[in-house]
Amino acid sequence: xxxxxxxxxxxxxxxxxxxxxxxxxxxxxxxxxxxxxxxxxxxxxxxxxxxxxxxxxxxxxxxxxxxxxxxxxxxxxxxxxxxxxxxxxxxxxxxxxxxxxxxxxxxxxxxxxxxxxxxxxxxxxxxxxxxxxxxxxxxxxxxxxxxxxxxxxxxxxxxxxxxxxxxxxxxxxxxxxxxxxxxxxxxxxxxxxxxxxxxxxxxxxxxxxxxxxxxxxxxxxxxxxxxxxxxxxxxxxxxxxxxxxxxxxxxxxxxxxxxxxxxxxxxxxxxxxxxxxxxxxxxxxxxxxxxxxxxxxxxxxxxxxxxxxxxxxxxxxxxxxxxxxxxxxxxxxxxxxxxxxxxxxxxxxxxxxxxxxxxxxxxxxxxxxxxxxxxxxxxxxxxxxxxxxxxxxxxxxxxxxxxxxxxxxxxxxxxxxxxxxxxxxxxxxxxxxxxxxxxxxxxxxxxxxxxxxxxxxxxxxxxxxxxxxxxxxxxxxxxxxxxxxxxxxxxxxxxxxxxxxxxxxxxxxxxxxxxxxxxxxxxxxxxxxxx
Amino acid sequence: xxxxxxxxxxxxxxxxxxxxxxxxxxxxxxxxxxxxxxxxxxxxxxxxxxxxxxxxxxxxxxxxxxxxxxxxxxxxxxxxxxxxxxxxxxxxxxxxxxxxxxxxxxxxxxxxxxxxxxxxxxxxxxxxxxxxxxxxxxxxxxxxxxxxxxxxxxxxxxxxxxxxxxxxxxxxxxxxxxxxxxxxxxxxxxxxxxxxxxxxxxxxxxxxxxxxxxxxxxxxxxxxxxxxxxxxxxxxxxxxxxxxxxxxxxxxxxxxxxxxxxxxxxxxxxxxxxxxxxxxxxxxxxxxxxxxxxxxxxxxxxxx
Numbered sequence: 001x002x003x004x005x006x007x008x009x010x011x012x013x014x015x016x017x018x019x020x021x022x023x024x025x026x027x028x029x030x031x032x033x034x035x036x037x038x039x040x041x042x043x044x045x046x047x048x049x050x051x052x053x054x055x056x057x058x059x060x061x062x063x064x065x066x067x068x069x070x071x072x073x074x075x076x077x078x079x080x081x082x083x084x085x086x087x088x089x090x091x092x093x094x095x096x097x098x099x100x101x102x103x104x105x106x107x108x109x110x111x112x113x114x115x116x117x118x119x120x121x122x123x124x125x126x127x128x129x130x131x132x133x134x135x136x137x138x139x140x141x142x143x144x145x146x147x148x149x150x151x152x153x154x155x156x157x158x159x160x161x162x163x164x165x166x167x168x169x170x171x172x173x174x175x176x177x178x179x180x181x182x183x184x185x186x187x188x189x190x191x192x193x194x195x196x197x198x199x200x201x202x203x204x205x206x207x208x209x210x211x212x213x214x215x216x217x218x219x220x221x222x223x224x225x226x227x228x229x230x231x232x233x234x235x236x237x238x239x240x241x242x243x244x245x246x247x248x249x250x251x252x253x254x255x256x257x258x259x260x261x262x263x264x265x266x267x268x269x270x271x272x273x274x275x276x277x278x279x280x281x282x283x284x285x286x287x288x289x290x291x292x293x294x295x296x297x298x299x300x301x302x303x304x305x306x307x308x309x310x311x312x313x314x315x316x317x318x319x320x321x322x323x324x325x326x327x328x329x330x331x332x333x334x335x336x337x338x339x340x341x342x343x344x345x346x347x348x349x350x351x352x353x354x355x356x357x358x359x360x361x362x363x364x365x366x367x368x369x370x371x372x373x374x375x376x377x378x379x380x381x382x383x384x385x386x387x388x389x390x391x392x393x394x395x396x397x398x399x400x401x402x403x404x405x406x407x408x409x410x411x412x413x414x415x416x417x418x419x420x421x422x423x424x425x426x427x428x429x430x431x432x433x434x435x436x437x438x439x440x441x442x443x444x445x446x447x448x449x450x451x452x453x454x455x456x457x458x459x460x461x462x463x464x465x466x467x468x469x470x471x472x473x474x475x476x477x478x479x480x481x482x483x484x485x486x487x488x489x490x491x492x493x494x495x496x497x498x499x500x501x502x503x504x505x506x507x508x509x510x511x512x513x514x515x516x517x518x519x520x521x522x523x524x525x526x527x528x529x530x531x
Numbered sequence: 532x533x534x535x536x537x538x539x540x541x542x543x544x545x546x547x548x549x550x551x552x553x554x555x556x557x558x559x560x561x562x563x564x565x566x567x568x569x570x571x572x573x574x575x576x577x578x579x580x581x582x583x584x585x586x587x588x589x590x591x592x593x594x595x596x597x598x599x600x601x602x603x604x605x606x607x608x609x610x611x612x613x614x615x616x617x618x619x620x621x622x623x624x625x626x627x628x629x630x631x632x633x634x635x636x637x638x639x640x641x642x643x644x645x646x647x648x649x650x651x652x653x654x655x656x657x658x659x660x661x662x663x664x665x666x667x668x669x670x671x672x673x674x675x676x677x678x679x680x681x682x683x684x685x686x687x688x689x690x691x692x693x694x695x696x697x698x699x700x701x702x703x704x705x706x707x708x709x710x711x712x713x714x715x716x717x718x719x720x721x722x723x724x725x726x727x728x729x730x731x732x733x734x735x736x737x738x739x740x741x742x743x744x745x746x747x748x749x750x751x752x753x754x755x756x757x758x759x760x761x762x763x764x765x766x767x768x769x770x771x772x773x774x775x776x777x778x779x780x781x782x783x784x785x786x787x788x789x790x791x792x793x794x795x796x797x798x799x800x801x802x803x804x805x806x807x808x809x810x811x812x813x814x815x816x817x818x819x820x821x822x823x824x825x826x827x828x829x830x831x832x833x834x835x
Contacts, residue, residue: 068707089709104704106697108825117697118708122690 018077019044019203020065020172025074027060034060036227037074042172042220047194047204049214049235052224053247053450058207061224062174065205066098067091079171092118097170099161099178107150114149115164132163139166139193154305155186162193173197174205179213183304184478184511191217209247211240223247248451256459265294268470269348269439270329274322276315284308286315289496291489293439293470298462299499300485301474304514308494309474310353313443316472317350318343330439341376349437351428353444353474355421359428362417366409367391367398369416370431377435397434405430406456422453429457433464440464443474458484478507492516536780537664541672542738544776546571546730548675550754551761551768552682553726558758559686560719561699561826562610565621567727568751569628570602574731576632579639579742582735588647592671592732599728600721602628607720611713614830629745636742644740647671669737671729676769678726683765695719699824702831712831727751762822 022040026033035057042048052058063069065076067085075082078094085091091098105114112129119128129145136143141159149157158178165173175194179187194204194217208214214221214235221235223246230246238246269292276286286308293299303309314320315328322328322336329335330346340350352358360369371382371394381397384390398413405426409419416424425446432440445461446454462484465471474491475481481488487499490513497513550567557564574595582591606624609615647669656666686692698705698715706712734746753775761767 066707087709088707092709098707100707104701104707106700106704108700108822109693109697113693113697116690117693117705117710 018042019046019079020205021077021080022061022065023075023077025061025064025076026072027057027064027069028072033227035064035071038224038227038229039232040222040229042203042205044171044203045198045201046220047198047206047218049218049221050205050207050224051209051211051214051221051243051247053209056224056247057227058224059176060227062098062176062205062207065091066096066174092168092170095169095171096174097165097168097172098174098176099158099165100176105149105157105160108148110146110148111143111152111160112145114160115145115167118164119167128167131167135166136163139163139196140189141193153307155182158182158190162190166197170202172203172205174207176207177209178206179208179210183514184507185515186304187213211235211243214243215240225249244451256462265296267292267294268331269293269316269441269472270332271316272327272329273324274312274315274327276311276320276322278311279320284311284494286311287494291472291496291499293472295438295468295470296465297487298465298471298473298485300481300488301472301491301496302478302481302488302510302514303474303476303491305476307491307514309443309476309491311494312491312496313350313352313441313474316441317352344374344377347438349432349435349440351432351440351442351445353447355424355428356417360416360424363415365413365415366402366419366427367394367413369427370394370398370401373431374435401427401430401434404434405460422449425449426453426457429460433460436467437464437469439470439472441472441474444477445473445475446477446480447475454480478510481510482507490514534660534663536784537661538668539783540773540776540780541664541668542776543779544772545669545672545675546733546738546750547754547757547775548769548772549671549678549733550727550730550751551757551772552675552678552765553723553730554754555758555761555763555765555768556682556686556695556726557719557723558827559699559763559824560695560716561702561824561829561831562716562720563617563621563828564603564606564720564723565618565755566602566606566624566628567621567723567754568747568749569625570599570724570727571628571731571734571751571754572632572745572747573602573628574599574728575735575746576636576639576731576742577728578732579644579735579740580635582645583639583642586645588645588736591645591736592647592729595728595732596725597728599731600725603720603724603727604717606724607717610830611716611720614832617828617830625751633744636744639742640744642742644735644742646740647736669733671733671737674729679765679769686765696824699826702826702829706831706833712833716831727754730754763824764822 018041020040020042022038025035025038027035038057038061040061050058050061060069064071065085067087067090076085077083078096083094085094106117112125112132115132116123116125116128132143132145136159141163143156143159143163149160152160178190182190191213194206198204206214206218215238218235221233221243223230223233223243225247233246235243271289271291274286274289278285284307289312291299301309301312311320315322318335318338318340321339325334325336327336330343330348333346335343335346335348338346356362361372364372371389375382381393382390395413401407402409407419407423407427407430409423411418419427429442429445440461442461445457449457458480461471461473473481473485482502482505485502487501488505488510489499490497490510492514493516500509550571554564554567577598578591578595580591581594582588585591602624606620609620610617649667649669650673652666656662658666686696694710695715698710698712702712730750731747734750735742739746757768757771757775760771
């Protein structure tokens with residue numbers, strides 16, 4: 001290791017003068033090696049990508065770098081000195097800042113209070129607010145210091161995180177999947193900010209599984225798979241396909257969209273003028289939502305998180321009832337006043353966003369979870385004469401679903417929480433598909449699911465539609481919607497746009513709608529974005 | 532007449548106020564301490580015992596504070612360090628406190644107590660109507676008002692208070708920021724226990740200067756309800772404590788006037804009011820959501 005003075009050569013390549021050097025870093029959880037002898041080095045003024053599938057060990061690795069987890073083995077060298085980072089506070093003192101994927105903000109506090117908590121000095125709150133405002137102007141990240149975080153959009157929350165991180169004057173900034181919650185336009189603005197920071201000599205560790213943005217932004221990349229480093233490479237010299245191969249290992253099946261939609265198909269899900277006031281201060285009210293999903297069709301609903309998608313799902317699934325029975329019709333029957341089971345009996349099926357605690361009871365076995373969602377619709381099969389549970393039939397059905405969706409699990413009938421996110425999601429989707437529902441409504445079908453499982457789920461949804469069902473997919477992942485949908489509508493601030501046929505949809509067009517533009521006047525949505 | 536009613540209301544409200552303001556700090560840090568009643572009754576018996584053996588009510592007060600804090604330390608060790616269930620632990624400590632205080636207090640039953648002399652502020656105490664109410668009270672009355680002012684200032688105007696609120700709002704985020712979640716919660720729990728002990732001392736040294744077994748008579752529970760009633764705001768705790776104090780005094784006065792309502796029903800009034808208030812409060816979701824510590828009662832176990 002040659003000692004080269006850092007600072008002069010800001011964008012240096014290769015060896016020497018590294019800001020951060022990690023060797024043989026290992027972390028085990030029980031039998032699982034989440035990180036296995038990871039090597040990583042980051043130079044000054046470099047944007048370094050950390051690539052990998054969900055569960056590849058990225059988050060575990062950065063948590064060790066940030067002092068939130070303790071490594072089982074290996075060493076971390078920071079500015080050429082071996083350090084043991086015991087706590088996030090210590091990481092911050094060393095000059096390592098982090099912007100979390102699931103934000104570490106306090107919703108009941110204001111932006112300025114949130115920022116103040118992360119600063120070690122005892123600056124008065126008004127000065128903190130002023131400094132935050134200056135910094136936010138300098139980096140083009142508009143921010144109101146006195147707004148309560150609970151009232152802000154995800155993009156705005158991320159800005160607070162970034163400003164908070166910058167106020168600590170870190171040398172290394174770790175960003176964990178920063179664009180997963182942003183509109184394409186918001187992401188562009190973030191990239192500009194990051195490039196400015198790099199030009200100022202800051203180093204950035206950029207965690208992502210979006211290959212295009214890594215190729216665009218990053219100087220070097222480290223690819224993880226199953227907790228091991230697969231490759232150190234220059235993402236600019238790689239193709240998206242070659243990076244994907246490194247991440248996933250073998251080629252992932254691409255989703256095939258077969259056949260076209262029969263335009264005369266009968267409308268199986270009909271929503272007319274659906275409005276719903278916000279149930280609590282942090283919820284979004286739904287305004288005059290209308291949509292229709294025909295047999296054979298997959299309709300997508302795009303939108304930045306927190307624009308009413310969750311509220312719409314609750315209204316559609318029957319967790320929240322409507323005042324007018326006709327606001328929601330399933331297969332021609334008014335369903336607005338029916339509860340979840342009533343709507344299921346009409347042939348609808350629902351998969352909520354949250355897998356554990358909403359889609360499945362974490363501490364119950366798979367077969368029990370199957371029973372929970374289908375004891376009404378399949379009472380004949382699963383419930384005995386005296387109201388007893390027919391466990392044999394349940395076990396058979398569970399096995400059939402596991403087989404059909406390729407759910408990988410340990411044990412015969414494990415608890416839902418014992419499955420990985422992707423496998424549990426496959427089971428939950430499979431549980432509904434197994435009924436051959438006429439109407440399928442899914443919220444975030446592949447959130448936090450690895451590529452293999454995601455492809456399988458998407459294909460299953462397309463196949464269901466092509467077999468004559470109506471499928472509605474709510475998702476924040478535009479790639480996913482473009483891959484499987486026949487048309488895409490966009491939610492913004494509780495309103496739903498008219499659907500855009502997939503042939504006419506572009507990322508830019510949908511992105512503008514996500515920012516609040518109307519289709520007629522698709523101007524850059526400066527104002528709506530900060531609203 | 533009005534003056535003496537005000538004074539008696541203050542006497543009834545002060546112990547509720549002291550215990551509730553302590554519990555408010557505890558709950559703002561995200562911990563639910565259902566052991567308030569037990570800590571209060573331990574404070575009452577200790578305060579009484581030390582005061583009659585030493586002859587000094589002040590030594591009794593300090594002993595009560597220490598015992599309340601010691602009980603809270605036990606609660607903290609169980610729920611924060613050993614991560615036991617907060618609800619079950621709090622209930623157990625209440626039962627333990629009631630039992631232990633009864634055992635210690637057996638020797639004190641029927642003994643004459645030491646009453647804490649009021650601090651009469653010359654001049655001001657002669658004001659009409661409010662004079663005796665505001666300026667001729669037991670020292671702990673002034674302490675209770677100072678506690679409300681102090682806690683209000685601490686929580687919403689100081690950095691330490693902001694830290695405490697952040698821990699109650701989201702302990703994972705607080706941990707990620709390097710805040711010592713468990714340390715903050717220990718401090719809050721100790722403060723809450725000290726306040727409960729002090730409130731108990733008020734009962735046995737000011738309210739009725741004698742020892743009666745189980746003399747807290749559910750005031751710890753009312754204090755807990757009061758924190759929710761006040762939606763975790765110090766000034767609303769003050770208002771709520773006086774409202775509940777007025778309800779319990781109104782009950783006595785009704786008996787004097789001769790309103791023929793069964794006395795059992797009258798004694799139940801504060802609890803009925805508590806339930807009514809809880810129902811009303813929980814219907815207003817905005818009120819509770821903005822102020823409720825989101826991590827209330829949730830155990831914190833940092834992943835290492």
